[in-house]
Amino acid sequence: MSIAARTPPQPGDALAGLTPATLKAIEAARPGYTPERGKAFLAFQSRLAGELLNHRVIVANRYTAWFSKGEQNEAQIRAFVVQFSVFSNQFLIAQLNKVINADTLEGMRASKEILANELGVAFRKPGESRTARAGGYDPEHVDTEGSVQGGIFHFEAGHIEWLWSIAKHLGLSFDHIGRRRHGTPATRFFCDELIRLYGGESYEISQAASYAVENWAAAGFWKELTEGFSRYNATHGTRIPTGFFVWHDRLEGQHARHTQEELEEYYFQGALDEDAFIRYGNEMLDGVAAFWDGLEQERQVLASA
Ligand SMILES: [Fe+2]
Numbered sequence: 001m002s003i004a005a006r007t008p009p010q011p012g013d014a015l016a017g018l019t020p021a022t023l024k025a026i027e028a029a030r031p032g033y034t035p036e037r038g039k040a041f042l043a044f045q046s047r048l049a050g051e052l053l054n055h056r057v058i059v060a061n062r063y064t065a066w067f068s069k070g071e072q073n074e075a076q077i078r079a080f081v082v083q084f085s086v087f088s089n090q091f092l093i094a095q096l097n098k099v100i101n102a103d104t105l106e107g108m109r110a111s112k113e114i115l116a117n118e119l120g121v122a123f124r125k126p127g128e129s130r131t132a133r134a135g136g137y138d139p140e141h142v143d144t145e146g147s148v149q150g151g152i153f154h155f156e157a158g159h160i161e162w163l164w165s166i167a168k169h170l171g172l173s174f175d176h177i178g179r180r181r182h183g184t185p186a187t188r189f190f191c192d193e194l195i196r197l198y199g200g201e202s203y204e205i206s207q208a209a210s211y212a213v214e215n216w217a218a219a220g221f222w223k224e225l226t227e228g229f230s231r232y233n234a235t236h237g238t239r240i241p242t243g244f245f246v247w248h249d250r251l252e253g254q255h256a257r258h259t260q261e262e263l264e265e266y267y268f269q270g271a272l273d274e275d276a277f278i279r280y281g282n283e284m285l286d287g288v289a290a291f292w293d294g295l296e297q298e299r300q301v302l303a304s305a
Pocket of ligand 1: 118159248
């Protein structure tokens, strides 16, 4: 028998998998934080793995897998940029509703961080000087960490303007992007679901939708899109700027760290209805899947364009 095997079991072993913040809270016996709740949360976490996070749009996105190869023709890449720009603009509405529907000051501010940044306020790390940084508002150089508090607004740092710089490269005019009427029924359905669920009035539903959206966004599709553009540029001898996608990929890398902590906090501090959380999370992901399915259909139609 090895020495390790003779080590007596540690009281925290049954709680392995919880974030350090939660383990500390249990140790300190904070209200709502008990070892039993900890075990119940871990059981819920396994349910999420088997009933939500295995959604096809997270584990097998056919469209982004195809896109990453960089084999699209011009019509296909343009169609992608148009649909993505519609989503990007409609997302502002969902995010504004999330700000309005927040039920705590902290929640409202967290949502405002995202909204203001989308519109063009760069994140600023504590202590960072207020003068514009080298690299300006080029997404390749803009921070993904910090707060919009005390940050500087630039029109050119609005995410839609980053997308516009891509669209211009592809010969699209401004009035061909961003507006709802340019969205396919699939894209519009996705945007409506974002507004209904993610930006909805029910805190319970919007928490589930946020968790679902964040896990989808952290699943690697930004990297696949960046790869696709880089490969397309190499084959076509073009220089479509990829900063928009690179920036979002960097951002999601950090979001993933916070998502788990947020879920645990929500679980321990409130009365989360597990079945409802899973149901609404899946409804949101079905909306996300509709968007990519729409793009998949469109690219097949445009294959011979
Ligand atoms: Fe964005």
